[in-house]
Amino acid sequence: MTAAHRTSTARPVVVAHRGASADRPEHTLHAYEQALDDGAEGVECDVRLTADHHLVCVHDRRVDRTSNGTGRVSTLELARLEELDWASWKTPDGDAESPDADPERGRLLTLRRLLDTLCETRREVVTLIETKHPTRHGDDVEKTLVQVLRSFDLDDGDRPGRPHVRVMSFSSRALQRVHRLSPEVPLVHLVADRLPAKPIDGSLPAGVGTVGLDVRLVRRRPHVVQRFLDRGNDVFVWTVDDPEDVDLCLRLGVGAVITNRPAMAVDRVRATE
Template sequence: MNVPPRPSARPLVVAHRGASDEEPEHTLRAYRKAFDHGADGVECDVRLTADHHLVCVHDRRVERTSNGAGVVSTLELARLEELDWASWKRGPGETETPEADPERGHLLTLRRLLDTLVATGEEVVTLIETKHPTRHGDDVEKTLVQVLRHFDLDRGDQPGRPHVRVMSFSARALQRVHKLSPAVPLVHLVEGIVPAMAIDGTLPKGIGAVGLDVRLVRRKPQVVERFRRHGHRVYVWTVDEERDMDLCCDLGVDVVITNRPGVAIDRMGVTG
């Protein structure tokens, strides 16, 4: 199979949980900041609440990024929306309260994020990672596909619409998405420490892209070419250091996922 061309003269820059180096992760303000910097797309993690709503939260528990306590999957959406999701990120001397800018501190649901992206009319790269293990099991992927169908985003890339890719470390989770909605592109995430056989360049059937931990790329840069020889696109996360941005450019990866989209775009250039 021929190696697919890179989509641009530089890797696409996707903002990891928004411009999360500057703003509270997974808030609408963080995503708006990413686009202010010129990001090509955004990434989010999704978890299912007790009453089956998909919310953009990375951790299993809420303590790190809110003023609440508990496990996301055991809390209902209404309770999660009562929490402050921004104050933990307040910098020295910063006095702004969540009430001054509700977008900064309000919980973000996947529906709200997709509604915002669809409204732009742009072909925004939109990476959605499902988190496992979870008490909800395959309900996460079932609900995700239902949400994508609601926004008519389950039929593959369309002009003037967000270009959605579903990501997971779980091959089984990706297979569930493929069975429910075969047109949605998938990305198999790979940790920094993996057996050699897991990075031979092949991917499970139906998966067209790999998401490599930047630590793995540093140690074994040849792995990028292995996947490209098999016709797969290569995404690298989380690329925050300038030396790693340079490395990704040199290796010809397709997408870099970063907490610092403004820095990445300045470093790698607008058009290469």
């Protein structure tokens, strides 16, 4: 059951944040495969456009933190990015699973390759795709994303045996672009825990049916979850890595917990069944 079809008594979906990123290098295929093996029902990824307009799964503007290269993703072409090692930064010295032993481990992951992998599972994996802004590519990010989703027939609502895609962003303008281009794609408006805190009445931008709340905000102001639920919206919470926060999300009735530790979250959720 996906978050979009939950009832009030359904347990939350466990979504792996950048894959099983507490244990594996984030945004690598191994991280996502590990997450699914751990029992995650959903995955989350960030996407950025390369200089030659390919969508790649990279969180930061720059490649420096998660690869052995340097520079901005938006100014580098795909071929250059694919030359980089995307795993060694999280691989302990002497690890038998090092990139030298398994070249696949350190390979850049494109959005197309991730969707290929998820489609091959023939499972209804909740697939959260976050577009990152600001960027020099502007609305080309959302235009390219919708083109990719259309090429996989993933832009016209949820279907049995296929990934169930939701597009996320902190930018309401980015979400509106997706809605205009592909109105059947469900949208998630991300809300961070920032001060000074703005009033939260549970409403969302037009066409958006889910809010993604920072777990720090939920800890401080748990009542805001009910405000969104009362208006008929679903609530996702990120990034839920502590067992106590999973318990909090269960008590509040959220639709999905997004976590770097899917195995832990799955065990915690199943313990309540």
